Amino acid sequence: MDLLEVLHLDELSHGLANVSMFPYFDMAHYIVSIMALREQPGVLRLSRVSPLACWFSSMLFCFGGAVLSAIMLAEPVVAPLSNSTSVLLASITWYLVFYCPVDLVYRCAALLPLRLVLTGMKEVTRTWKVLGGVIQAHNKYNDSLLVMIAVGWAKGAGGGLISNFEQLVRGVWKPETNELLKMSYPTKITLIGAVLFALQQTHYLPVKKHHLMLIYTVFTVVNKARMMLTGSSVSPFAAIESTIHKTLFSGHSSYAALTDEVEKTCMDKGAVNRTPSAKKSNEKGAGKHTPVSPVKGQSGSLKAKDESENAQTKHSKKKN
Amino acid sequence: MDLLEVLHLDELSHGLANVSMFPYFDMAHYIVSIMALREQPGVLRLSRVSPLACWFSSMLFCFGGAVLSAIMLAEPVVAPLSNSTSVLLASITWYLVFYCPVDLVYRCAALLPLRLVLTGMKEVTRTWKVLGGVIQAHNKYNDSLLVMIAVGWAKGAGGGLISNFEQLVRGVWKPETNELLKMSYPTKITLIGAVLFALQQTHYLPVKKHHLMLIYTVFTVVNKARMMLTGSSVSPFAAIESTIHKTLFSGHSSYAALTDEVEKTCMDKGAVNRTPSAKKSNEKGAGKHTPVSPVKGQSGSLKAKDESENAQTKHSKKKN
Amino acid sequence: MDLLEVLHLDELSHGLANVSMFPYFDMAHYIVSIMALREQPGVLRLSRVSPLACWFSSMLFCFGGAVLSAIMLAEPVVAPLSNSTSVLLASITWYLVFYCPVDLVYRCAALLPLRLVLTGMKEVTRTWKVLGGVIQAHNKYNDSLLVMIAVGWAKGAGGGLISNFEQLVRGVWKPETNELLKMSYPTKITLIGAVLFALQQTHYLPVKKHHLMLIYTVFTVVNKARMMLTGSSVSPFAAIESTIHKTLFSGHSSYAALTDEVEKTCMDKGAVNRTPSAKKSNEKGAGKHTPVSPVKGQSGSLKAKDESENAQTKHSKKKN
Numbered sequence: 001m002d003l004l005e006v007l008h009l010d011e012l013s014h015g016l017a018n019v020s021m022f023p024y025f026d027m028a029h030y031i032v033s034i035m036a037l038r039e040q041p042g043v044l045r046l047s048r049v050s051p052l053a054c055w056f057s058s059m060l061f062c063f064g065g066a067v068l069s070a071i072m073l074a075e076p077v078v079a080p081l082s083n084s085t086s087v088l089l090a091s092i093t094w095y096l097v098f099y100c101p102v103d104l105v106y107r108c109a110a111l112l113p114l115r116l117v118l119t120g121m122k123e124v125t126r127t128w129k130v131l132g133g134v135i136q137a138h139n140k141y142n143d144s145l146l147v148m149i150a151v152g153w154a155k156g157a158g159g160g161l162i163s164n165f166e167q168l169v170r171g172v173w174k175p176e177t178n179e180l181l182k183m184s185y186p187t188k189i190t191l192i193g194a195v196l197f198a199l200q201q202t203h204y205l206p207v208k209k210h211h212l213m214l215i216y217t218v219f220t221v222v223n224k225a226r227m228m229l230t231g232s233s234v235s236p237f238a239a240i241e242s243t244i245h246k247t248l249f250s251g252h253s254s255y256a257a258l259t260d261e262v263e264k265t266c267m268d269k270g271a272v273n274r275t276p277s278a279k280k281s282n283e284k285g286a287g288k289h290t291p292v293s294p295v296k297g298q299s300g301s302l303k304a305k306d307e308s309e310n311a312q313t314k315h316s317k318k319k320n
Numbered sequence: 321m322d323l324l325e326v327l328h329l330d331e332l333s334h335g336l337a338n339v340s341m342f343p344y345f346d347m348a349h350y351i352v353s354i355m356a357l358r359e360q361p362g363v364l365r366l367s368r369v370s371p372l373a374c375w376f377s378s379m380l381f382c383f384g385g386a387v388l389s390a391i392m393l394a395e396p397v398v399a400p401l402s403n404s405t406s407v408l409l410a411s412i413t414w415y416l417v418f419y420c421p422v423d424l425v426y427r428c429a430a431l432l433p434l435r436l437v438l439t440g441m442k443e444v445t446r447t448w449k450v451l452g453g454v455i456q457a458h459n460k461y462n463d464s465l466l467v468m469i470a471v472g473w474a475k476g477a478g479g480g481l482i483s484n485f486e487q488l489v490r491g492v493w494k495p496e497t498n499e500l501l502k503m504s505y506p507t508k509i510t511l512i513g514a515v516l517f518a519l520q521q522t523h524y525l526p527v528k529k530h531h532l533m534l535i536y537t538v539f540t541v542v543n544k545a546r547m548m549l550t551g552s553s554v555s556p557f558a559a560i561e562s563t564i565h566k567t568l569f570s571g572h573s574s575y576a577a578l579t580d581e582v583e584k585t586c587m588d589k590g591a592v593n594r595t596p597s598a599k600k601s602n603e604k605g606a607g608k609h610t611p612v613s614p615v616k617g618q619s620g621s622l623k624a625k626d627e628s629e630n631a632q633t634k635h636s637k638k639k640n
Numbered sequence: 641m642d643l644l645e646v647l648h649l650d651e652l653s654h655g656l657a658n659v660s661m662f663p664y665f666d667m668a669h670y671i672v673s674i675m676a677l678r679e680q681p682g683v684l685r686l687s688r689v690s691p692l693a694c695w696f697s698s699m700l701f702c703f704g705g706a707v708l709s710a711i712m713l714a715e716p717v718v719a720p721l722s723n724s725t726s727v728l729l730a731s732i733t734w735y736l737v738f739y740c741p742v743d744l745v746y747r748c749a750a751l752l753p754l755r756l757v758l759t760g761m762k763e764v765t766r767t768w769k770v771l772g773g774v775i776q777a778h779n780k781y782n783d784s785l786l787v788m789i790a791v792g793w794a795k796g797a798g799g800g801l802i803s804n805f806e807q808l809v810r811g812v813w814k815p816e817t818n819e820l821l822k823m824s825y826p827t828k829i830t831l832i833g834a835v836l837f838a839l840q841q842t843h844y845l846p847v848k849k850h851h852l853m854l855i856y857t858v859f860t861v862v863n864k865a866r867m868m869l870t871g872s873s874v875s876p877f878a879a880i881e882s883t884i885h886k887t888l889f890s891g892h893s894s895y896a897a898l899t900d901e902v903e904k905t906c907m908d909k910g911a912v913n914r915t916p917s918a919k920k921s922n923e924k925g926a927g928k929h930t931p932v933s934p935v936k937g938q939s940g941s942l943k944a945k946d947e948s949e950n951a952q953t954k955h956s957k958k959k960n
Binding site: 370401404491493 | 784787816822823888
């Protein structure tokens, strides 16, 4: 990494590596996470009817990664609760985002410039969380690259990976969607981070840790800011993914026809994966006009999760 | 607590604190829990078709708290199984409640006076379980009030908190209901107990442990007996809850209209939360007469859980 | 076990007990497991759309037992991942079964003679896995027969027992079916094995370990081969089960009528347990002809799991 040294970025990366996440960056993470929860369909109503379920859901959004990595490493699931200061901070954030008079906190934080800064700070915490997970796994399983990647990924993208069960807390159950079936951008970027940090930790990647932290952090922050400002949800890896997919997983020739068909249906997969009843209602609904049908509402909400992480982007855009 | 000493209750509370739960109180807990399971819709049929699933469900009703707190503290989930005597006792109870000739055991235990005594004894075990959970957490996390409350709550009300997964064992899946969304009375009283015992354990509550045990036990037993005898399911905390809810969680003014609406819909929330298909069938069903529709049957069973803990009360009342 | 010694089987059993599962038997287990996954409805499409979910599902088919027993004993869930060689082997198998050019690997392995050999080898690994689980539990809980049975069973039949959650990875959710409600043949035989090995380990069964391993292995292999060759899915324990069921669980006389009804409805229980929407669509579908309805597709897939373990048998038969 002579290039970095030439550019006098060595000191910067050292400085970054020594930045403490607590309290400002952690707080930004809580605010952005809980705002993302609040923008899920039905959550505002839930917050009035059942504050406890809403609080628990918020905590899973904030500490999902810690919970998931604790389960994976057989450490106490309640451990995140034992850090009283963090839980208190997250709880205050939760209260202010949902119940603040005149909705002041949410309205301010939703303003594009502030949201941009908060989201950027949240992206910075991702680096720390992924690295924390990788090191935690490294301490237990010295030489196992896979475990390090899995735990780093879980710690960085836990909220998304356990979203099925987080939704269950809120009384929502969408088995046809999960982050493994269709990865969202944050899950992907976290996976890439986990791979990079695991490779660095096992010295397969000849890079210093603080240099990698700087590069990864800058990349995630810049990319997220770009996505927020342009309102684009195009992943920067779309081309690579598509190539890998076509090369490795298009499969044997006898299934070429099937594969083509699959790729076509891939576009309207949302429709295919819907629950039978929702699907049926749509079929019927096509014939006649449907009033405020609860079924429609639900089938609409099926798409919500995919957009949840981008929701903030779009939401801010609308405000412009 | 000079008052207690004046009333010569000091010795009584010492005596109570030294009572062993095994075997009589534990047995009462098993009987009442398994009877509550048996009164869930569809369980009697399940017990004929699949005794193993029925047995496993019963064990989750009996040892759910131990299982949940084990998961939370990263202790072996099978640990409750290692106490052979308890499992044997619970299994015998399960067999007798479900398969006893002439249904003798269930019929006797369902008689109001006996059921009253058994339920009272089960309430006593709650104190021990909550306290056990709080102490268990205290040993691991010295100063964390939240962890102590969480584990105490889990140990005391585990069966209810994991009810979604207990139902899954029986092939029933009701994602729209859980104890966090809408707490039942036993879950509430256990949460209050966990808070009190955790405060006592950390010396924030200037009360001696055996005094608190006496007060809490008497309160739960008396209150449960009152609810059984009057057939009322009104929580003694309804007024306090309503006040807290209105003060803290009614939220910002701009959502006042929404909140009002929510409070109204709160009443028929069961209907709102139903699965789309069930909902739709009802809408249709309103127009024409519906025969013995399986959908109707299911939508009916959605309400069942809410009533399950009170079922025993009502059931006994009917016998009067 | 003088009989075995007379038959000069002592050396054979010693030889068998010292056979290493890695790599040939493990590989056969991976191939047969992943082929069973591939034969589930919808999986081929999944493998094109979302290779990651497909890979994760395959790993759960291959290492489900290790994962489940790790959860039960509060050991790290990621532990199976730390054995890089096994994961690599399973991943290569997964890739070849799903994406091999000209579908060569699957087509070859699906030929009856080869499949027979592979399935036989997979059955051999069952003995090792059950015994491994029993010994693992024995080391933690010396004298608890129940824990040993539970862990042995979980390790041997884990893939089946966690099938609800394995399906969830693929976006499929069938709460009305699980291995406890309706045990498949492999789950049953594994339970029996776990009981036998646990009894042997605690010296209640006066048999030497290697003798029991030989007997159990021969029984499972021969029985599986018989089922594959005859295409029969009749369990060899059907008669015993039926007797036990009638003797112990037919229950009190007042429910005799119910029980009879239950036994009748047992046959078409699949229909009863279907999701309301599927059921309804069928009712309607009976009246008019249904085109390629997605609802029909799903209701069909509800039966699929029951047949999944026998699928290989039937599949091979069709090839004849």
